[in-house]
Amino acid sequence: MIKALVIVPYEGLYEMMKEIQQEVKDFQLDIELGNLYEGVAVAKEAENNGxxxxxxxxxxxxxxxxxxxxPVIDIQVTGYDVLRIITLVKGFSRKSAIVGFSNITQGAATICKILDLDIKTLTISKDTEVKEILTNLKKDGYEVIIGDVVTVQAAKQLGLTGVLITSGKEAIMEALEEAKRSHRIFSQLQQDVSLFQSILDGNEQPIGVFNREEKLVYGNERFNREFHWMIVENSNDxxxxxxxxxxxxxxxxxxxHINQSFWNITACPQNGAIALFFEKNIPNQAAVQDGERKTKNAIEFHTSATYVLFSGKSEPIQKVLxxxxxxxxxxxxxxxxxxxGNGKQLAAHTIYVKRNNAYAPFIVLHGDILRSEQLKDFMNDFFEKYAHGVIYLKNIDQLSEDMQKELYHFVKNGHHTKVKWLVSSGNNMxxxxxxxxxxxDLYYTLGQQKIYIPPLRERREDIEDLVHVFISDLHPKYGNAIVGIRNDALDxxxxxxxxxxxEQLKQVIEQLFKQTSSYYIEKExxxxxxxxxxQPEKKDEALTPIDLSGTLEEIEKQVITxxxxxxxxxxxxxxxxLGINRSTLWRKLK
Incomplete structure (x- = not known):
């Protein structure tokens, strides 16, 4: 029996693997959802689990x-997979290109020629080539990029529409056959390379060991509970x-500052590696209670520069761009x-990235839930340390009168020269x-450069492009057969x-994705x-009651519902x- 771990980069492939899991006899198949570096984290753990x-x-x-x-087996892309995605993107009105390794582009080029489709095909030999190729395509007016996960991620970082080529059942079965062949050749498990594991795992202090290339080679149990290894590796500090x-x-x-808290980190050189010992410094003051129901973060720290540019050809959106x-x-x-819901934070994040601040922190202050003492602490303790960062004050118009004056005095005293500000508000300022x-005074001090994003009802000609963008984004998530939308449905x-x-349009398209079983979304x-x-929203008393007489799994599902x-x-x-990620929520509801 071959013990195999399947790490799938999108939810639709997860569901397909679950079906195949019931059919195969020679495998113990365990399936995990993880894309790129998330998948690597899962794989590293799996290597030590036999x-x-x-x-x-x-x-x-x-x-x-x-x-x-x-051994690591790659699920190859078949001609059927390419054909299905090419059919999906035919509805785009923009220039499209396929970018990927030869296993994708060879078959794709042939299919495009047979179908007489004007889709450019470019082959790469290593993933580091992707960004330059996509940058050149963008200069040439290409807006839709078809490819694998690496290509799609790079496309979105450049503000292009990325369409993922999803895998069919035949590709998965071939991968399982390849896994059998590889298992016969490679039978030894990876040797345990964890550094100082027997000593450090018992320590209550988070400890991480890094090589000279700043890559994590070991984290003790407390470290792994506190941090995601990728967040630590990507911290410039x-x-x-x-x-x-x-x-x-x-x-x-x-x-x-890391993982929403300040830490005193002691770095010690150890035989070609660097051991980091973490000790909590300043308690996190960002979280505030919203009534009794849920907790929000009034202050958020972001390091990812991934973004998707506005999509639309209308004159108002072209003015925004x-x-x-x-x-x-x-x-x-x-x-x-x-x-x-019309994309103010998306615009702010786009400016943040385009100003070449991608390696500086992107700090979001939520003006609707930010307390006065939080703002004061932030201005006193955070601004000096993160003066090189970008601060996006969201819903500035919802700050209290005292907080507005406090912020104006801070800006007036010259501190704003060290801080890069982005702010947003409603349209009645x-x-x-x-x-x-x-x-x-605060309004005219911070409002020298203004952008107004018009509501969707005033730029209806953008709806078609937005719908196709959402369809291409949702396809990897649900992995169903939808490849487009009928014209009367668009109308x-x-x-x-x-x-x-x-935001509402995106939610509607996702709802249609979940309930449509055919290839195209229909008008009805x-x-x-x-x-x-x-329909009016249901009152709280009409919500589903929870029956505690069932099993734990049944009660859990009721709570989630x-x-x-x-x-x-x-x-x-x-x-x-609920304190879980969307993938876990989605699986628990199946």
């Missing part, structure tokens, strides 16, 4: 091969600490206004200033007023979902409230 082989796909498989010594310690060959201690490009030429404050409900969407703007499907949008109802079927909010 697995004979790991099966994954594309860029995730390539990264895992570099991280472990047991920790990289600098490791580099300086390796160069000076002396022990050093430094206060670093031009303003973004114009304001990216300087570091002055940008004030973004507009209705809820002039009225609020006129009526005295918002500080005039139905275009006639709706979208009070929740782009759209009409049914939009009809539900018009109730939380989903209370959160208006928003899976992200429900998962955050």
């Amino acid at each position: 697995y004979h082989v790991i099966i994954s796909r594309g860029g995730t498989a390539s990264l895992i091969q570099e991280a472990v010594s047991i 920790i990289k600098k600490l490791i580099q300086e310690t390796a160069l000076m060959k002396e022990k050093q201690t430094r206060a670093i 031009k303003q973004i490009d114009q304001y990216c030429a300087n570091d002055e404050t940008v004030w973004i206004s507009g209705e809820k 002039e009225e609020k200033v006129k009526t005295g409900t918002f500080d005039r 139905e969407l275009a006639c709706y007023d979208w009070p929740g703007n782009v 499907d759209v009409a049914a979902v939009l009809a539900k949008c018009e 109730k939380v989903l109802e209370e959160e208006g079927l928003n899976q992200s909010k429900a998962a955050k409230r």
Whole structure:
């Protein structure tokens, strides 16, 4: 019996593997969801748990091969897989290209020629080539990039639409046959290379050991409970600490903000490696209670530079894009206004990345839940340390009057010269200033560069592009047969007023994805979902009661269902409230 771990990069492939799991006889198949570096983390753990082989796909498989010594089998892309995705992207009105390794591009080029499709095909030999190729394609006017996970991720970082080539059953069965062949050749398990494991795992202090390339080679149990290894590896402050310690060959201690808290980190050089010892410094003051139901973060730290640019050809959105490009030429404050759900944070994040601040922290302050003492502590303790970062003050118009004055005095005293500000608000600021409900001085100090994002109902011609973007994004998540939407269904969407703007459109498309079983979304499907949008929200007393007489699994499912109802079927909010990720939530509801 071959003990195999299957690490799949998207949810649709997870469900397909579960079906195949019941059919195979020679394997003990365990399935985990993990994309790229998440998959590597799972693979590293699996290597020490007696697995004979790991099966994954594309860029995730390539990264895992570099991280472990047991055989790693790549689920290859078949011609059927390529044909299905090419059919899906035919609905795009924008220039498309296929970028990937030869196993993808050879078959794709042939199919494009047979079908007489004008889709450019480019072959890479290593993943480091992807960014340059996509940058050149973007300059040439290409907006839709088809490929594997690595290509799609790189496309989204450049503001392009990335469409993932998903795998079919025949590709998975071939991978299992390859796993059998590899297992016969490679029978030895990877040797245990954990450093000082017997001593360090018993320590209650988080300890991580890094090589001179700033890569984690060991984390004790407390370290793994506190941190995700990728977050630590990608911290610029920790990289600098490791580099300086390796160069000076002396022990050093430094206060670093990581995982929403400050830590005193002592770095010690140890025989070609650097051991980091973590001790909690300043308690996290970012979390606030929202009533009795849920906890939100008033202050969030982000390090990822991944973003998706606005999609749309309308004149209003083209004006927004031009303003973004114009304001990216300087570091002055940008004030973004507009209705809820129309992409203000997306615009702020786009400016953050385009200004070449991708390695600086992106700090989000939620003005609607930020308390006065939190803002004061932040201004006193955080600004000096993270002066090189970008601070996005979301919903600035919801700050209290005292907080507005406190912030204005801080900015007026010259501290703003060290801080790169981005702010957002509703679209009625002039009225609020006129009526005295918002500080005039603060508004005119921070509002020198303004961007107004119009609601979706005023740019209906953008709906078609947005729908195709959402379909391509959702396809890897659900892995179903949908490849497009009927024209009359698009007309139905275009006639709706979208009070929740782009975010509501995205939720509707996701709902259609979950309930449509054919290749194309039909008009009647759209009409049914939009009809539900018009229904008034249910009162709390009408929510599903919880029956405690069932099994633990049944009770758990009831709790998840109730939380989903209370959160208006928003899976992200429900998962955050339950303390689990969306993938876990999705699996528990199956």
